[in-house]
Amino acid sequence: RTLFAEDGWRPASAPWRIFATLLDMALYCGxxxxxxxxxxxxxxxSTLWGGIDEFAGAVSDHIWxxxxxxxxxxxxxxxxxxxxxxxxxxxxxxxxxxMGMRIMDYHQRCPLGPARATLRLAAxxxxxxxxxxxxxxxxxxxxxxxxxxxxxxxRVVRKSRRHMRKMAAEAAAAEAEIDDAGDESADDGDDGDExxxxxxxxxxxxxxxxxxxx
Numbered sequence: 109r110t111l112f113a114e115d116g117w118r119p120a121s122a123p124w125r126i127f128a129t130l131l132d133m134a135l136y137c138g139x140x141x142x143x144x145x146x147x148x149x150x151x152x153x154s155t156l157w158g159g160i161d162e163f164a165g166a167v168s169d170h171i172w173x174x175x176x177x178x179x180x181x182x183x184x185x186x187x188x189x190x191x192x193x194x195x196x197x198x199x200x201x202x203x204x205x206x207m208g209m210r211i212m213d214y215h216q217r218c219p220l221g222p223a224r225a226t227l228r229l230a231a232x233x234x235x236x237x238x239x240x241x242x243x244x245x246x247x248x249x250x251x252x253x254x255x256x257x258x259x260x261x262x263r264v265v266r267k268s269r270r271h272m273r274k275m276a277a278e279a280a281a282a283e284a285e286i287d288d289a290g291d292e293s294a295d296d297g298d299d300g301d302e303x304x305x306x307x308x309x310x311x312x313x314x315x316x317x318x319x320x321x322x
Contacts, residue, residue, distance in 0.1 A: 109217070109218060110215075110216050110217055110218075111210060111212050111216050111217075111218050111265060112216065115267070116267045116268045117210070117212075117265040117266070117267055117268075118265060118266060118267075118268045119250075119251050119252040119253075119263060119264070119265060119266075120207075120209045120252060120264045120265055120266040121252060121266075122246050122247055122252065124207050124209060124266055125204075125209070125246065125252070125264060127203075127207060128201070128203040128204040128206070128207045128209060129203065130203070131202070131203035131206060131207070132190075132201045132202065132203035132204070133203075135202055135203065136186070136187070136190055139186060140183050140186065143179055143182050143183065143186070144179050147172075147175045147176060147178075147179050150171075150172060150175060151166065151172055152166050188229070191225065191228075191229050191232070192222055192225045192226055192229060193225075194225075195211050195219065195220050195224075195225035195228060195229075196219055196220050196221050196222040196223075196224070196225030196226070197219055197222070197225075198219060199211060199212075199218045199219040199220075204264070207266070208266050208267060209264055209265065209266045210264075210265055210266075211228075211262055211263070211264050211265075212262065212263060212265060213261055213262055214261045214262070214263075220262060224260060224261070224262065227259075227260045228256055228257075228259075228260035228262055231255065231256035231257075231259035231260045232256040234255060234256060234259065235254055235255040235256045238255065241255075242254055242255030242256060243255070245258075251263060252264065
């Protein structure tokens, strides 16, 4: 769908984006921890206190290395799916979605689609290797776009609360007008005579009174 500025969508401010990123990182790291727990239970952590040689021997164990490599591969796949599926198919990651934000392209379309979401993820890595200067661009730009937003042709927006309050007030006013119109029509119906009933004086003409002489 298309997100129009007339509907209240505005560039998301830096605090909202930071909160959403922290929430995404907490959720992502939590899932990674759950994936790593079974492999971590197979490792002999007592070797940490037995000297560097004993610890190196435990880490270089072929079976444990195979399990650790599998977990690392799952982490990378989860990292790709988390952002590409979130941006490309859902319109935002869970953290941004919880904060009421969406990501749209330069045509104001949301979601981005897998191709542009993958491009944005690659550009996100570029922003990260610039010692976070790519992310900090949103602090000095009026449109709040970061380096990866510029490279991928995207922008992060959030619906203005002022616009939402305005829309709620307009909806309440329209509903009140409808109720008032219904009450007025009901009052007009009560003021008139009921159909099919007329008074005797109106329905029958006056007859002269005659007396019979005897």
